[in-house]
Amino acid sequence: MQYDSQFRTGYVAIVGRPNVGKSTLLNSLIRQKISITSRKAQTTRYRINGIFTDQHLQIIFVDTPGFQVRYKNRMNAAMNKVVTQSMQDVDVVLFVIEALRFDERDRLVLKLIPETAPVILVINKIDWLADKNRLLPFLDEMDKQFGYAAIIPVSAASQIQLTNLIDAIRPHLPENPPLFDADEITDRNVRFIAAELVREKLFRLIGDEIPYSTSVIVDQFTETEKLNTIYATILIDKPNQKAIIIGKGGEKLKLISSQARKEMETFFNKKVFLQIWIKVRSGWANDAHALKQLGHE
Structure with missing residues (x-):
């Protein structure tokens, strides 16, 4: 692959409450299933890096477990720790919510995001909306709640607007050579x-x-x-x-x-x-x- 002279490389954390489609988003962005999915909340337990590379940039997406309080045990405490640690040293945070849904669980995750990295709000599952006219007022409402670097409505499952999401991430990544070969999709064995x-x-x-x-x-x-x-x-x-x-x-x-x-x-x-x-x-x-x-x- 011929790389751009102003090639950019960086880490992007994908965070959100359970069951908003973070793992589906990761799989769709890199066009390969590496993070497991199900209709049950809290399917993801580990930090998983998925790698997207084109001639302009390389993004190391960090998929994280959904931050939750339902299951009280040592494993879930470790999982929540993964969520908070994964946001500390990234270049961008993708904060994923469901279209027309924003509640206390989402606010809890938003409060955990450090101020050091730009936050892109990813509004997922827009293909589920019966009335698309309700989306614009929801976007306006979300825009007033936090200083997002961008707000991108998507459908991870149907791969709608994912190119726009990549374009929104690119300006926030530093100019660096790629860290992984172009054909690598994950750092997991x-x-x-x-x-x-x-x-x-x-x-x-x-x-x-x-x-x-x-x-x-x-x-x-x-x-x-x-x-x-x-x-x-x-x-x-x-x-x-x-x-x-x-x-x-x-x-x-x-x-x-x-x-x-x-x-x-x-x-x-x-x-x-x-x-x-x-x-x-x-x-x-x-x-x-x-x-x-x-x-x-």
Whole structure:
């Protein structure tokens, strides 16, 4: 790729309350799924960097967990810490909210944003609006609440106005050479991506509460030219959760494995053999050693 002589590179944090579409926005901006999504709030648990590069600039987007107060345990305290730390040393903050929705949870996140970086308000899910005429008064209302560097209405899922968002970010980035090669899309390794794709299926296929009590560890990841062989373990908090995840005749676990394997094959662009076990580890979300093993502390 031929780079611009005034090439710009910088870090951009994506923040907001749970379930406003931060991970979908990241995936759409870099045109590759690296951050898992579901309809359940608080699916994202880790800081994930996604890399966008063109001939003019390189943006390292920092996807963060949604800042929340619902689940009181050591893991969620660590996740909230990730949110606040991720905003400290970035060049721009994207503050994501839903169209026509702004409440106390959004105000709490806004108060956490440091004054050192410009803030771009990203109003997501505009494609959900039945009456588009309501959007302009909402934009005016938001403009009066804070000194935003820009306000950009988008649809992350439908990829509407994302080019305008990139254009709004560019002037705020310093002139620097790229930090990553043009074909790199994330700084996370393959084991992390594999574990996250399994965990996503738990959020999508299991009931409302159980996914919050689970995590995934990749025990073994072996690569050849044509095949990735992956052995993973689902950690659960209580013994009775095992039967729910396995399902009648093992059908639920088979579905989780099948869907995760297909997404892995798309991501890695090769065949994948995936074997999943389930292990009870009571209190793992409050266990410092377990959280360190899972990359939370």
